[in-house]
Amino acid sequence: MKHWRGIWMIMLTLVVLTSCGEEEKVRVLPLMGQYDVVYKTVDGVDVADTVYPTIPAFSYINQDSTLVTSKSMKGKVWVADFFFSTCPTICPTMTTQMKRLQAMTKDLEDDLQFISFSINPRHDQPSILRRYIKHHGIEANNWQFLTGDEKATHELGVKSFLVHVASDEEAEGGYAHSPAFTLVDKEGIVRGVYIGTDTKDVDRLEKDLRKLLKYEYGVDGSK
Numbered sequence: 001m002k003h004w005r006g007i008w009m010i011m012l013t014l015v016v017l018t019s020c021g022e023e024e025k026v027r028v029l030p031l032m033g034q035y036d037v038v039y040k041t042v043d044g045v046d047v048a049d050t051v052y053p054t055i056p057a058f059s060y061i062n063q064d065s066t067l068v069t070s071k072s073m074k075g076k077v078w079v080a081d082f083f084f085s086t087c088p089t090i091c092p093t094m095t096t097q098m099k100r101l102q103a104m105t106k107d108l109e110d111d112l113q114f115i116s117f118s119i120n121p122r123h124d125q126p127s128i129l130r131r132y133i134k135h136h137g138i139e140a141n142n143w144q145f146l147t148g149d150e151k152a153t154h155e156l157g158v159k160s161f162l163v164h165v166a167s168d169e170e171a172e173g174g175y176a177h178s179p180a181f182t183l184v185d186k187e188g189i190v191r192g193v194y195i196g197t198d199t200k201d202v203d204r205l206e207k208d209l210r211k212l213l214k215y216e217y218g219v220d221g222s223k
Contacts (some may be wrong), residue, residue: 028215029183029208032162032190054188055160060117060146063129068144070188076113077213078184079205081196082157082165084120085132088172090179094196095136098181102140104206111219112209114143119154119165119175121147162193183209186217 033053040047059069081098083091095116102114118124124132129145150167157165161182168176183192183205192208195201213219 026215028211029191032192033160052189053160055184055190056156058148058152058156060148061126062147063126063133063145065126068146073113073115073184073188075111075186077111077186077209077217078113078115078182079209080115080117080161080182080184081180082117082119082153082161082163082177084118084173084175085124085128086120086173087175090177090197092136094179094181095132095138097196097199097202098143099136099138099140101181101202101206102138102143105209105221108210108213108219108221109142111213111217112142114140116143116145117153117157118145118147119150119157119177121150121153160190162190181205183212185212 031052035053036051037048055070057070059067062068079098079101081094083094085091098114098116105112118129124147126147129147133145154165154167157163157177161180161184163180163182164176164178166176167174179195179197181194181196181202182190183194185191191212192205194205210221213221
C-alpha cells in the first residue's frame, strides 16, 4: 500500500509541475544540436526549460547577385546542403536528389525553402552558380544557391547544420564534405539530417518535412 501511495505522489508531482510550466508545443520530430538547460520559476515552482541552438544570422549573395539573409527564411521550413560546383564526386548526385525532392514537394512551395551553400565561394561566383543551375536543369522558385565567406560557411555547416565541411588538399576537388541534407524548422532549429545521395533517405526526408509542416505548423500538403 505504501508502495502505490509513493508512486501516486510522484505522478501527482509530475502533473503539478507540468501544469505550472508553459504549455509545450507538440513535436513530431526530434530537436537536434547541443542544448542548454535553463531553470526559471513559474508560479513559485522551479521549472527546467531546454533551449536548443538555432541557425545563427547569416548573409550571402545568391545566383542572381541578390542579398539573402537568414531573415529571408522567416516563416519557412528549410532543407539545406553544402556543395561546390566543381565537385567530381557526390555533389552531382546530391543536386539530382535535391531537385527530385523539390519536384515532389511542389505543392509546399510557399512554406518550404531549399538552400545550397557553396563551400568554394572563390570559384562559385553568381555567374558560375547560374551556369550550374542551368546545367542541372533546375527550375525552382524556392531554391537558392548561395556564395559568401568560405571560413564562415564551413563553420556554419559544422557547428549549426551538423554537416562535415572542410578544405582538404588530399580530397578530390580540394574539399571534403558529407552528403547531408539538413531539415530546419521555422524557428531555425535543426530537426533532422539525411543522406542526400540515398534515394530512400531522401524519401524519408520528404515524409518528415510533410509531417513537420502538417502537425507543427498546420500546413496540410496535397499528399
